[in-house]
Amino acid sequence: MDIAHLWHALGWPLLRLLASLALALLVANVIEALNWTRFLARLAAPIIRIGHLKDVIGASFSMAFFSGAAANSLLAEAYGQGRLTDRELILANLFNSLPTYFLHLPQMFIITVPFLGPKTAATYVGLTLFAAIARSAAILVYGSIALPPLPEGCVVCHLTEDTFSWQKALRKAWKRFVRRLRSMLYFTVPIYIGFHYLTVWGAFAAMEGWLASHLSFLAWMTPQAVSIVMFQVAAETSAGLAAAGAMLGAGSLDGREVVLALLVGNILSTPMRAFRHQFPYYAGIFKPAVAVRLIVHNQAFRAASLVAVLVAYALLG
Incomplete structure (x- = not known):
């Protein structure tokens, strides 16, 4: 693979993605702030x-x-x-x-x-x-x-109104932007590059036999789609999105398959991630036992609603 082909197949699409991602992240944080x-x-x-x-x-x-x-x-x-x-x-x-x-x-x-x-x-x-x-x-x-x-x-x-300040809001948005962009780039760049080469080398075909014996409940999904789920479970949401973007860019999956994979990954990954990130926060507001009870109910209810949406989309989408 020569330099020109590598630039057009990998370098330019990745650079364009990172630029649009940085702009989108900045706008989103300003709106949120x-x-x-x-x-x-x-x-x-x-x-x-x-x-x-x-x-x-x-x-x-x-x-x-x-x-x-x-x-x-x-x-x-x-x-x-x-x-x-x-x-x-x-x-x-x-x-x-x-x-x-x-x-x-x-x-x-x-x-x-x-x-x-x-x-x-x-x-x-x-x-x-x-x-x-x-x-x-x-x-x-x-x-x-x-x-x-x-x-x-x-x-x-029961409500209290905080005095709004543009300076405070923009400073808050910039601080969040820098922190979240660093984290997102950490996952996006290596995953995008890795999936590009996995697609080129045909590595996903080798996953079919393993999936058949280890993840039979996901047998209705292609190996490429399951890889998106695995990245969401093993890493952060941005990792699953990066994998999905690579699959879409390579033409390995269509939009419907990507949406289904992201929903499955969302259902499987969120509960443990919620305990890891939410419990210290909830325990600082409620008593630990109450915090655990709230998180369990919240995540169970959330998972049930997403399963219902997943089934409806799989049947009707």
Whole structure:
């Protein structure tokens, strides 16, 4: 393989990907730092009435659109004071999955596009968004059936407004951009190069026999798709995206196969990653036993919703 061919087949596509990725990451962090979802908090008051949820839960739901830590701290305080039962605390935490998802939605979509392209990225992000909406909707349905109606409360009474500062927001965005870009490049460059050569050398054909005997429950997936799942499980989300981008670029997989692989990898990788990253954070707000209980319920509910979305897309997509 000569230098010219290597540049056109690997160097230029990788350089173009990294440039678009850096720009997308910067834009996403600026949007996130500007608290673009704050206006959605106004919807909380009428929504919680549907699910017979207390006003403090509505306030936590509103705060979760711009600060997950503040939302959980509000729930912890109410729980510690006896204003929330164990069941209400778990429901509140599950209910907050939608605003928590919206908090990072711009970054997730803008970063996914350079790897997968607009159409495939929109499909994947749209399916995970639908799963998040379904989770919160399910909590409202359950609450309307299992919880007694409550008198009118005051959601806004529990909220605190921070003074907005452009300088502070942009400084926060730049700090996050530098940290996340370094981490993403660490995975993207070697994985993209590695998958390029694995494709050229035909290494994926050798995986078929191994998959048949070790991962029979993924036998419906091609070896290339399973490799995306493996990278998501073994490393970070950006590793799976880098692998998916390489497969799409090489024409080894189509958009539908990539979306299915990313959904499977998402389901299998998130629970352990959540415990690794979320437990120290949750344990700093709630008691350790409560933190474990919340994480278990949250991840089980999340996995169930993604499995339902995966099955529906596999059958209807």
